[in-house]
Each structure stands twice: as structure tokens, then as C-alpha cells.
Amino acid sequence: MAAPTLDAVLTGLAKDEATGSLRVGKEGTVYYDHGRVSYVECATTPGVEDLLGASGRISANGVRRARQQAGPGGDGGALLVEKGVLSRGELEFCALSATLDAAFFLLTPKTVRTRFKDGDAHWLGVHWFFDVPGLLRECARRRARLERAWPSAELDACPVTPLRRIPGSHALLSRLQWELLLAADSTATPVELARRLGRPAYSTLLAVRELAAAGLVEKAGHAALPKRTPKPPPASPPAPLAAPVPLAAPVPSPGGPGRSASGLPWVNGDATDVNLLLRLRDALEAL
């Protein structure tokens, strides 16, 4: 008999109002509480333990101790809140964020060996819920969001290499993009960088795609530029990059008229340029 798809297994457990943990292949685990998903772990994404460690609020040892203290079926999250490591709001957001991040990479449509362990619970306890359809819907929405930022998966698994020189005169970066560019060493992939920075893997992937859309990172084979004309994409903050360029008058160099860093002449909608082209055309026609 063919094994059921992962989606079917997930939905089935929700229908049975199961409580326990579902091991998904070798990559991760989905925790259920009365049919709702309370937490998801995935080997490729940083879990709550990593995020807490990277935040600097608590050491890796501290996390381990809290985990031991909570014991099986305990509420490690409540323990951390009690100790003042983080607030309840932060704990809920931490669990929610780690869960969505892991779900994005783990719950892809596939057939995989699964094993359900009844009654098993995560050491953090239950702090936020997702219903299964909602969780799968959010994963799909996030996939679409990535596509909108930069419609190619070519950079997702490649080492991130920032450009030595940027095409425009200045660039606008988000905080995560700044951290990414500093940490990028041309060997680490987005997911590896996420782990290093203690940031969710999805946010990192999105930031890399936005950097690609803004033309700030090397693309594999330079033919990978987007086909459509760059209208301001709603998702990429560095989009205004191109706008100030025409304002910045090129510094006249001894080599001739102003040239951009790429060696191409400045092209813009300036009326004088258009007039020059018209005069040139007229002159050529007159020959």
C-alpha cells in the first residue's frame, strides 16, 4: 500500500484531536495538542533553543538547565518567563515564529515516513496554537511572498556573495540585510547564515531574495536578471535605490563625460538627453 502524503497524515491527526508528537522523516517533528499544532521543529531552521541562545538573554547552558528542570510534559516556557528571561508575549511570539519557520521547510508536499508518539509534548509547553489548514495556508502564502520578492530559487541554496561595488550611488538596507551582508563570506548559504545569526531561516531567505532583487548580491551566471522591467516591487525595501541616481550628477572625469560604475553611460529620462538624441537622429537623417 502506498504511504499517505504528509498533508493527509497531518490532517488525519487534527481530525482525531490527537495529542503527541509526529516525527517527519529524519528532518523534524510536529507537536500536537488536542488536534492543533503547538510546535514544529526542523533540522534546517533554528528552534526556540537557538533563538533564545542567540538573543543573548540566556546561555545555551541556561536553556539546557531549564529544559531538564521542566522535565517531560512540563512547561519550560513558563519557567523561563518566571526567571525573567523573556515576557509572555515574547515567549508566545518566539514559539509562533519558530513553528512557522520550521513548518515552512518541513511541511512541503511529499510522502515521507512518519511516526506518531502519543502523549509526547515539547519541553517548552503549549503557548500558541495553529490549526492544520491554517498552518499549511500560511506556508503557501510565505512561498508566494518569496516568489514576489524575487522570482527565482537559484540563490536559496547558494553561498551568499555580496557585490564588491553596488550599481547605484547608495543602498537602503533593513537590519537583517545589514547583518547578512556582514556575515556573508561567500561560503555560507542563507540557511547557514540564519543559524549563525540566530534569525529565522525564512526571514533570511526573504532578505537574500530582496537583496538579489535590489542587485546587491552576486547572482549565479549573470543572465539571471529579472525579465520584466523593474517597476517598484512592493516587497523590496531597496527599490528606491534607482530613484536618486539621476539626481546625483556624475562627476566629470578626465576620460570624458560622466560614467556609471558599470562603465555604461548614464541613461535617464532627462529632457536634455532626449533632445540630444533627437538632434543626433536629425543629423544622421540629413546625411
Added chain:
Amino acid sequence: MIGIEDCLSEAMSIPGALGAILVDHTSGMAVAGKGIADPGRAAAGLSEAYRATLDGIAMASQETGFRIEDVIVTTGSAYHLVRPMEMMFDGPLLLCVRLDVERSNLALARRRLRTITDELVAS
């Protein structure tokens, strides 16, 4: 100390509040909402509006590393208040409240919103 659900209830108790929603700015996801007809759309829209504000102010401002305290948009019938909260590893998380322009006090609402967000992330 309050959790995500309480934070929304508190926001809805601001005089004149019509709806409140928590948005994860990075992904544009609605975390939770009250009195919002289509949380998914609202979250996407508010997230884009905040991003545009951030970019616009970054280009217009001489400050480097400025922080937005809140964004206020006034329409004919409502105030829209957006307050970002930095979370420790991702974010920001946006707390957005829509207020009836006739029945609310903007200054009071801003203060209340600030108290609520401080309580959510304070440990």
C-alpha cells in the same frame, strides 16, 4: 505582564477602537486580530504601508539608525495607528489599531498603545 491575546483585548478597550491586529512585519502575516473583517489582507496592506513609510523616512531623514515610534494615518472616518515592537530575534511586530475619528482621542490612544506594547515585550 500580558500575552498576545490580552494585548489585543487591551487595544480594543481604547476608547473609539474599531479593530486591532498584530502583524508580523517580515512575513506580512496576521498573528491575531479583533474586529478586522479580513485579517490576511489587512496584515499584508499594513505591512506594506509600514515598509513604505520606513523607506520613505529613511531617504528623507539625515539620521542613520532612526526608529519609528508610531505611524498615524488619518482618513475621513478613522485614525489608523501602527506601533512597531522590536522582538528579540525577528520582527518588528506591528500593533495596528483603527479608531473612530469622532469617538476617540488621538493623544490618549497613542499613550495607551505605548503602554500596551511596553507590557507585551517587558519581562
